Structures are given as C-alpha cells and as structure tokens.
Amino acid sequence: MADSKYLVGVFDDGDELLHAVEDIRHQGVKIHEAYTPFAVHGLDRALGYSFPRMGVAAFLFGLTGTCCALLLTFWTMGVDWPINIGGKNFFPFPTNVPIMFELTVLLAAFGMSFTFFFMEDMGPTAKPIIFDVRSTDDKFVVAIDLAKNKLSEAEISKLLKESGASEVNVKEV
Known part of the structure; x- marks a missing residue:
C-alpha cells in the first residue's frame, strides 16, 4: 500500500482556523479533517459537513x-x-x-x-492517525490530503501560510 501525503497546517487560534478553512475551501482545496482541542462553533459548516443523521x-x-x-x-x-x-x-x-x-x-x-x-471506524483494531500531538492541548490543526487536490503542495502551503498558519508540515501516513 502506498503512503498518503498530507499537508498539515497548525494554527494558534480557533477563529483563525475557522476563517482559514473557509478561505481554503473557497479556493477549491479539499480538506481531509480539522482537529481542535475543543469545539469550534461553525467549523462543521465551514468544512462542508451535512446535517448529522x-x-x-x-x-x-x-x-x-x-x-x-x-x-x-x-x-x-x-x-x-x-x-x-x-x-x-x-x-x-x-x-x-x-x-x-x-x-x-x-x-x-x-x-x-x-x-x-x-x-467512524473506531473498532478495536483501528489505528488513529495523529497529525500533530499538540492538537489535543492548545493547537488547531487542519489536514489536507495532497492526492485528492489538484493544486500542488507549494500552492496549498502558500494558501495555508496566507490564512494564518503558524506552521505547515508534510506528514506521510
């Protein structure tokens, strides 16, 4: 199985993450998931999730x-x-x-x-993917699957930096 490459943007504030997700999705980038240490209101709508069933x-x-x-x-x-x-x-x-x-x-x-x-595929044999350990403490993380986007890694990285990301890393899973 080939490894998947993810671009991980780390933010310091929940509001910055919320506005960054809106801006990034507006540019046509598909976001894999956003990880936060606490609930950020409106993030589910910004990520494009439908009403829960x-x-x-x-x-x-x-x-x-x-x-x-x-x-x-x-x-x-x-x-x-x-x-x-x-x-x-x-x-x-x-x-x-x-x-x-x-x-x-x-x-x-x-x-x-x-x-x-x-x-949610949370069975006893499931292995969680942890993009950044600090997302459980005080950082806000957005993960973007590079294989599912048409923009290059450099373009998405630039979008993340312009949106207020304090760090942008590449993680292979």
Whole structure:
C-alpha cells in the first residue's frame, strides 16, 4: 500500500482556523479533517459537513426497542403463559409501560453507540492517525490530503501560510 501525503497546517487560534478553512475551501482545496482541542462553533459548516443523521438512527433503534418490548410482554403474558389473575385481561398495557420505556432507551443507546463506532471506524483494531500531538492541548490543526487536490503542495502551503498558519508540515501516513 502506498503512503498518503498530507499537508498539515497548525494554527494558534480557533477563529483563525475557522476563517482559514473557509478561505481554503473557497479556493477549491479539499480538506481531509480539522482537529481542535475543543469545539469550534461553525467549523462543521465551514468544512462542508451535512446535517448529522444520528437522530434518525436513534429514533429507529428506539422504535425497534418499543416494538420488541410490546412483542415480549404480549407474547409472555398473553400467549405463552397466560395467567388469569382476578379476571383481569392477559395484556394490561399500563403495567408494561416501564418495560417498553427501558427497552426503548436501552436499544437506542446501544444502537447509537455501535452505529457511531462503526461509522467512524473506531473498532478495536483501528489505528488513529495523529497529525500533530499538540492538537489535543492548545493547537488547531487542519489536514489536507495532497492526492485528492489538484493544486500542488507549494500552492496549498502558500494558501495555508496566507490564512494564518503558524506552521505547515508534510506528514506521510
């Protein structure tokens, strides 16, 4: 497998990074990812990310939990082992609400967790790419994959420096 070359721009401030990402993307450069020590509001829109669909997954997993709980309580109390207690019906809905709530929350939480880990490729065998260790402390880093851009390394490096990058490095992964 051939190594990928990334151009890594290091910024000192989150606002500088935000404006640099907007300027660089406006010039037609495709940015691989931006790494920050804390959330920078508006960075997701500046990077061109679409609206997250995790809420849809949460709803579907929760709906699955509710349906499973209804099926479980109906089957166990009404079909598999019906017990006539004082002439009450075999499927009392109010007594099953806590079970439905708990299974809804349980399946939604586990489903969203597994979906997140799967979609972000964060399994136990995944090896993270760390472009600059200082991005977890006090620096803001933008990584640009040179293979996916039409501009040369020198042109992108110049754009990064003009946008306020304190350092521009090449990293091979």
